[in-house]
Amino acid sequence: MGIANCQVGVSLHLARDHASTAVNWRLFLPQTWDPASAKADAGKVARRAACQIPDDVGHVEKWQLALDMADEVRSWGIEVPLAIADAGYGDAAAFRHGLQARGLNYVVGISSTLSASPATRCRWPSRTPGPDARWWPSIPTSHAP
Template identity: 75%
Template sequence: MPSVLIIDDTGFLKDGDSSACVSRQYTGTAGNVTNCQAGVSLHLASDRASAAVDWRLFLPENWDPASPKADPDKVARRKPCGVPVEVGHVEKWQLALDMIDETRS
């Protein structure tokens, strides 16, 4: 039986412009600000095992056309990268809370 929930954010180092949500941002994976995607994951764990049960790709503010920090080049990449129109920027902590709520329900 799982005894704890674990939230983690992870960076996926990227070069080029083919992947969704790539931006210059801090990632512990590199230990600094670099070009990467970031994901937030939720894991269930016990003293014997753990399993990832949910994860979300983080959409930076500069990818959100509704944000004052929107970057026109990144906003234009949304469609070719398959980012749905209704998806906007959500802070990582809020992504984590949403996953916890959905998992607990």
């Protein structure tokens, strides 16, 4: 794994059939650049002035920046008919819940290692034969009111 020496931006684009454009963007500031973070790196914090990063700007997760930008764009009277994001955002349950809480339709990628199931589903032991070839007893999966 390498280290990228660059600035990372989070952007919100609006797209139509034949074009798209960025309508909002934010600089992502890693925890190592945030003096208020437990992971702050003194050398990186010292470079903030040279980069002209305002003192009141700190680390915010990328998915939260995206939700903040969607809120801002909507405050301008521009609707977001469908939010599309890659797994870097889709893997964050808080991002998906934030989109849902805002009533936004979305399609997001998720990584192949992420598992999801309805909140009403319970995890039960797998039904594997024991030494005497009996199965686990049946366990009801619904709860009576």
